[in-house]
Amino acid sequence: MRRAGRIEEHVDCGPEVTPMFASVDDIAPHVLMEGIHARPVHGDQITLAIVELGPGIRMPEHRHLNEQVGVVLRGEFTFTVGGETQVRRPGDMWVIPSDVPHSVDATGDAGCTLVETFCPPRGDWADTRREPPARGVWPPR
Structure with a gap:
């Protein structure tokens, strides 16, 4: 529920406890x-995620309670937010308010890597399939 610009409900992030310090490679990816x-x-109040999209991947239009702020680290994609479409490249950033529809098309040949933050935390990710921790494509080595 929203009241005066604030979200009034607590979102449970599930049983996962995040250590104070972590390496990207040690975090089990959520699919x-x-x-x-x-x-x-x-x-307690935010989720920070490194998100990797494979080449040619399309995330259909969706919306969520979480405000979303992000930046492109690698690659490019076409982003449609609230009916406006733009190509996003490394260094480009965005803000998506709560409950605004958005979709993503990873247009580059190598996919793309993003840093995204969500407030409140993405409690809905607790139910997604997880893969074993492994080296991702970012950071470059």
């Missing part, structure tokens, strides 16, 4: 859908 993996760390 958001085939070809989209997120490596999140959860705070």
Whole structure:
């Protein structure tokens, strides 16, 4: 519920406890859908995630309670937010208010990597399939 611009409900992030310090490679990726993996760390009020999209992957239009803020680290994608479409490249950022529809098309040949934050935390990710921790494509080595 929203009241005066604030979200009035608590979102449970599930049983996962995030250590104070973590390496991206040590975080078990959540499979958001085939070809989209997120490596999140959860705070009390926010989720920060490294999100990797494979080449040609499309995340259909969706919306969620969480405000979303992000930046492209690698690759490019076409982003449609609230009916406006733009191509996003490394260094480009965005803000998506709560409950605004958005979709993503990873247009580059190598996919893309994003840093995204969500407030409140992404409690809904607790039920996604997880893969064993492994080295991702970012950071470059």
